[in-house]
């Protein structure tokens with residue numbers, strides 16, 4: 001490579017990286033972030049979006065340049081150059097994807113861990129009376145509501161989720177409430193035990209940046225802490241039958257007072273202040 005082309009490459013790559021990183025950091029196509037998991041997840045998303053933008057602009061730029069630069073001349077009827085191999089180039093295009101993929105893999109693992117994905121799920125089941133203590137939990141974002149401590153674990157609001165074709169049902173053992181809509185107070189760590197009655201469904205709230213399978217016969221756990229009051233869609237994210245697209249519900253995140261009003265209105269057992 002001549003000094004001139006090395007310099008030219010450098011002059012093109014630097015702005016390419018700058019623009020890619022700028023896009024990743026400043027353009028946000030995600031919905032609002034309404035749980036403690038969201039900021040952690042968004043950190044990963046921004047990095048992936050930056051990497052994706054750099055690759056996209058790099059490839060599309062190179063392709064567009066080549067379309068014009070190397071276009072066949074009208075009088076040119078011959079074959080293209082027979083290029084055998086180029087060892088430095090091959091090393092380069094093996095090394096770059098290897099580094100990028102290893103980095104993305106390790107970083108994703110770290111983010112998943114910070115979201116509570118690597119927490120012991122057996123432990124997650126122990127908090128909620130005796131009902132789930134012996135049960136094998138098959139998967140989930142564990143008891144790792146971010147920054148959770150021993151005390152906050154005890155303050156978790158426990159909700160049982162049942163999924164079926166084509167609805168979610170939420171059962172609050174404390175007030176024996178069964179609701180088609182999920183009501184949670186803002187700032188309250190929530191722990192959900194989820195199970196399906198028929199086929200595999202998935203509980204997904206884009207604003208919370210969490211998604212978890214709901215499986216028949218194999219309970220899963222999903223913990224989160226909502227941070228912003230509002231109504232957000234709950235979407236079934238696993239093709240579960242002909243009306244899968246209509247399998248939606250709403251999570252209502254409300255201030256403590258409003259939540260208590262809702263709870264008292266729907267509770268079947270007298271409230272025992274704890």
Ligand SMILES: [Cu+2]
Pocket residue numbers: 164165166200201202236237238239240244247
């Ligand atoms: Cu479903």
